[in-house]
Amino acid sequence: MKVKKFINQPENLIEEMLEGFVIANQNKVKRLETERVLVRKDAPVTGKVGIVTGGGSGHKPAFIGYIGRGLVDAVAVGDIFAAPPVQRVYEAIKAADAGKGVLLCLGNYSGDVMNFGMAQELAQSEGIEVESVIVNDDVASSPKERMDNRRGVAGEVILWKVAGALAEEGADLKKIKEVGERAVFNTRSMGVAHTPCILPTTGKPSFQIGEEEMEIGVGHHGEPGIKRTKMMSADEVTELLTRQVLEDLPFQRGDEVTVLVNGLGSTSLLEMYICFRKVAQILSDYGIKIHRTYMGEFFTSLEMGGFSVTLTKMDEELKRLIDAPCDGIHFVQH
Amino acid sequence: MKVKKFINQPENLIEEMLEGFVIANQNKVKRLETERVLVRKDAPVTGKVGIVTGGGSGHKPAFIGYIGRGLVDAVAVGDIFAAPPVQRVYEAIKAADAGKGVLLCLGNYSGDVMNFGMAQELAQSEGIEVESVIVNDDVASSPKERMDNRRGVAGEVILWKVAGALAEEGADLKKIKEVGERAVFNTRSMGVAHTPCILPTTGKPSFQIGEEEMEIGVGHHGEPGIKRTKMMSADEVTELLTRQVLEDLPFQRGDEVTVLVNGLGSTSLLEMYICFRKVAQILSDYGIKIHRTYMGEFFTSLEMGGFSVTLTKMDEELKRLIDAPCDGIHFVQH
Amino acid sequence: MSQSISIEKVKYALHKVVENLEKNRQYLNDLDSPIGDSDHGESVCNAFHKIQEIVDKFPEEKRDIGELLQAVGKSIVLSGGAAMGPLYGTAFMDAGKAVLGKEELTPADLVQMWEAFAGGIKRRGQVELGDKTMYDTIYPSFLALQKAYEEGKSLKEMLREAIEGAQEGMESTKDLVSKRGRSSRLGERSRGHIDPGAASSYFIIEAFFGSLIDN
Amino acid sequence: MSQSISIEKVKYALHKVVENLEKNRQYLNDLDSPIGDSDHGESVCNAFHKIQEIVDKFPEEKRDIGELLQAVGKSIVLSGGAAMGPLYGTAFMDAGKAVLGKEELTPADLVQMWEAFAGGIKRRGQVELGDKTMYDTIYPSFLALQKAYEEGKSLKEMLREAIEGAQEGMESTKDLVSKRGRSSRLGERSRGHIDPGAASSYFIIEAFFGSLIDN
Numbered sequence A, B: 001m002k003v004k005k006f007i008n009q010p011e012n013l014i015e016e017m018l019e020g021f022v023i024a025n026q027n028k029v030k031r032l033e034t035e036r037v038l039v040r041k042d043a044p045v046t047g048k049v050g051i052v053t054g055g056g057s058g059h060k061p062a063f064i065g066y067i068g069r070g071l072v073d074a075v076a077v078g079d080i081f082a083a084p085p086v087q088r089v090y091e092a093i094k095a096a097d098a099g100k101g102v103l104l105c106l107g108n109y110s111g112d113v114m115n116f117g118m119a120q121e122l123a124q125s126e127g128i129e130v131e132s133v134i135v136n137d138d139v140a141s142s143p144k145e146r147m148d149n150r151r152g153v154a155g156e157v158i159l160w161k162v163a164g165a166l167a168e169e170g171a172d173l174k175k176i177k178e179v180g181e182r183a184v185f186n187t188r189s190m191g192v193a194h195t196p197c198i199l200p201t202t203g204k205p206s207f208q209i210g211e212e213e214m215e216i217g218v219g220h221h222g223e224p225g226i227k228r229t230k231m232m233s234a235d236e237v238t239e240l241l242t243r244q245v246l247e248d249l250p251f252q253r254g255d256e257v258t259v260l261v262n263g264l265g266s267t268s269l270l271e272m273y274i275c276f277r278k279v280a281q282i283l284s285d286y287g288i289k290i291h292r293t294y295m296g297e298f299f300t301s302l303e304m305g306g307f308s309v310t311l312t313k314m315d316e317e318l319k320r321l322i323d324a325p326c327d328g329i330h331f332v333q334h
Numbered sequence C, D: 001m002s003q004s005i006s007i008e009k010v011k012y013a014l015h016k017v018v019e020n021l022e023k024n025r026q027y028l029n030d031l032d033s034p035i036g037d038s039d040h041g042e043s044v045c046n047a048f049h050k051i052q053e054i055v056d057k058f059p060e061e062k063r064d065i066g067e068l069l070q071a072v073g074k075s076i077v078l079s080g081g082a083a084m085g086p087l088y089g090t091a092f093m094d095a096g097k098a099v100l101g102k103e104e105l106t107p108a109d110l111v112q113m114w115e116a117f118a119g120g121i122k123r124r125g126q127v128e129l130g131d132k133t134m135y136d137t138i139y140p141s142f143l144a145l146q147k148a149y150e151e152g153k154s155l156k157e158m159l160r161e162a163i164e165g166a167q168e169g170m171e172s173t174k175d176l177v178s179k180r181g182r183s184s185r186l187g188e189r190s191r192g193h194i195d196p197g198a199a200s201s202y203f204i205i206e207a208f209f210g211s212l213i214d215n
């Protein structure tokens, strides 16, 4: 298989992408001179807790597409699928801090946890208040008893939305961490993929898979999930994902949820709406009400073929924060 | 090649997709009972000219993702890549008309032109004021001397934005048609693809292509373009597209343009930003200023691999309309 | 074989048309791939599928062939979609108009009806012979039908020659450069492929006229 | 072979490490595909690439091996990224700290240094032997080094046995179920694959200790 991608030298690809990104979105974002960190144009925003995130590249619109009012202030940009190094996270923290402290939002990967953790210590040692919330929404990645070992996937979008909205309201760091943790605790996801992405750095597929197979519970770096099966119909696979997600959190009749159906790269929105239809049917059967639905590509794995279903159980405060307007680069809401 | 798609029975796919779409976006959209037409929730909007569009399915977020305030009022939904029939367009016109008339926005395809044209006549015969603007922005699809034979591609997004904003301001039909036509006249696009989509109805690829080849000037239904070549670097292919677009319209030093880089389905945003970087460099060399940039998937061809570059020459009025806020289902702007 | 055509025969012929298109659905999609958007078989079959109901529900007591064809045409126009919808729909409507009031078609009526059918395509599509479209199948089939009629041939012979004319017309599109429709943007690259619409027209004519021969 | 190690030899050994990782870049990516995210070779090579400059720019007159290793570790920690960055970075920093002030490493120093290296991984990664990580290569290599030292073997023999220990450790990961890092979510499905970090650690040890043997 030949690699068909619109790139130049693979070793320049992140830099070139960022160059384009900063030009295209210069009204909303700027780049630090010293480090590969993108920050909201008006950061640090006075009177506001800074929201910092980051991770490996290749997940666009995550992470940098979420920079903007009501969302994220600074992003430490890693290499393809590689956590950003300590120095970079540290500079992101400094750039986002307006004196009210900084919340780190990260996915539960040992690379991210270690790099963000060390950067947090470094910043704290210089007197910056820093807290972190670690996202672990992927129910397929560990049994419930080992929830703290689960991967973070598309649920991170919910954290950015909620924490970003709360920060914009002027809440303090403690409060944002508390609500952010509640949002994460209330969030569960599961994904499926039938086609790997090709890593532009190596020209190799992220995983091997048969012509009629799909991977249930896949991670968004192509990590194996729960099992390899034959392709199923949209309804069958959606039912499988949705029930597993629903059963993991004690969702109850009468609950309200936010639904996020996330395309992993090459799966069309047309297919995703077909699948969402089934999600809605199942929720209705369970007596669960949909508060808000997000449909689209929010956290991809380059051009991987597949999608994930995320449910977040709402409460009044989370509803207010989910519904708040935001003006991110690739995530805008009135 | 096996078809890996998340669908159920192919014959139900549009209906199931619409079912999901209406549930997910019920705050913004409703479906007519009689016909496969989606309309803005509050349509017909009093005091406003109705904006109606439509075309074949498979281009998500187009067409129905553009329903909303400051954009489109009603969409006639065709089968995969097939223009919607007359009756459907006619019902869309009726649903959008609040007494101030309706503007039809359509791509220049004989199917669309004939079906929309006949529907227009039908509606006019019943006393509804109807005008139409036909988009023909694809420079690869005919030489300049035969401009009226060119295909409409991603440039239609610009028409929806401009016409939608003007309608929202309360302008009359004549004015909207005039400005819409100017926007179209000022818009040029060209695309490239290296991977076909698979039609879910037939399980067949939209075109055949070699392992190292790409099609320059491809249409967004997989129609052949200008030539078949070996894969090029991002910079080379972007240069080719951008220069061809630039040379087609008499762009001049000092002009301002809106740039739209549109992913055709499976090409990652990462690649598109690399390509946009080159567009920006070329424009800067030409002394052309970028007024606004749109990056993402605006008009896809299911999961086709490729992208297109669209440039619209701005004037003060077009700038105001492009910058106006809008609240479409998949196109939101503050 | 009778030298005139009843409404029953027309109804039967229409069913045969649907059958023949259905049989060639994927082939028509495939023809639409290199120079179009790969959907022609889908569009034609979906639209023609609906006319079966029109035909079946057309009241027994109504005998007007023109009215039947107009109803068929109207269905295709209003609910067919794609490029073929307005084209075939208009053709059937015009054909119906040309024989409105007739309860039997004489060979002369048939020639007139088919002239109107071809005229409908031409009018709706703004198309000329040689543009590489369905018209390149339909118009030659009309010419052949007319010529056979003028030469005083039997209805059977007329129909056979019309089918032959259609087939030659369809095959002629292979070497043409397209001037109309989606493929018209390909210039020289459109050469070497049979036009999908020309092929669907052939299947329509083959089944329609063919069933009248056998019947 | 001398029984002590100069800073020049350490510098040379570090260059050899970079070379060896580079040689195995794609192999490491490939190992990271079935149980990880296919980037381990990229991450390790990019991070270690930068230490060449640290080593080359380390002032001639500075002779402190501990300081050199700390500088290397700091670079990897601060600018390495991925999981391997904090892990290898901390290991080098801890190793440097253990021999701070030393201008020559005796066999005893080497054992101490390597114990600290392994300890750094354990501390940063919260990892145990048998968790199917780089620690499964590094800790056995330390044990082998220490054992050989305690048995009074020559430096050369010590190094050789440390490399053998590393290799055995790396190979042991194949049959293990992962408890740490990305692969820890796979449960039984992680079995049957060598851990990519265990492999990169082996290449580091092979080159580092190997170059000290040859030197």
Ligand SMILES: Nc1ncnc2c1ncn2[C@@H]1O[C@H](COP(=O)(O)OP(=O)(O)O)[C@@H](O)[C@H]1O
Pocket: B081, B082, B083, B109, B110, B111, B112, C032, C036, C037, C039, C040, C041, C043, C044, C082, C083, C084, C085, C087, C121, C124, C125, C126, C127, C132, C133, C134, C135, C180, C181, C182, C195, C196, C197, C198
């Ligand atoms: N203007 C026209 N006049 C006559 N026939 C046309 C015209 N435009 C298209 N066609 C016919 O329609 C066929 C394509 O039909 P179809 O696949 O339904 O439409 P689309 O191109 O919209 O997908 C072409 O092969 C051609 O024969």
Ligand SMILES: Nc1ncnc2c1ncn2[C@@H]1O[C@H](COP(=O)(O)OP(=O)(O)O)[C@@H](O)[C@H]1O
Pocket: A081, A082, A083, A109, A110, A111, A112, D032, D036, D037, D039, D040, D041, D043, D044, D082, D083, D084, D085, D087, D121, D124, D125, D126, D127, D132, D133, D134, D135, D180, D181, D182, D195, D196, D197, D198
């Ligand atoms: N907590 C940990 N302790 C020790 N080693 C670990 C730990 N987490 C990961 N590793 C090692 O890191 C390797 C993966 O490194 P790398 O590919 O850089 O990270 P990532 O998984 O973030 O892509 C694993 O093979 C494993 O050896």
Ligand SMILES: [Mg+2]
Pocket: A056, A080, A081, A082, A083, A111, D037, D039, D082, D083
């Ligand atoms: Mg990684």
Ligand SMILES: [Mg+2]
Pocket: B056, B080, B081, B082, B083, B111, C037, C039, C082, C083
């Ligand atoms: Mg079509």
Ligand SMILES: [Mg+2]
Pocket: C032, C036, C037, C038, C039, C040
């Ligand atoms: Mg077609």
Ligand SMILES: [Mg+2]
Pocket: D032, D036, D037, D038, D039, D040
């Ligand atoms: Mg890895």
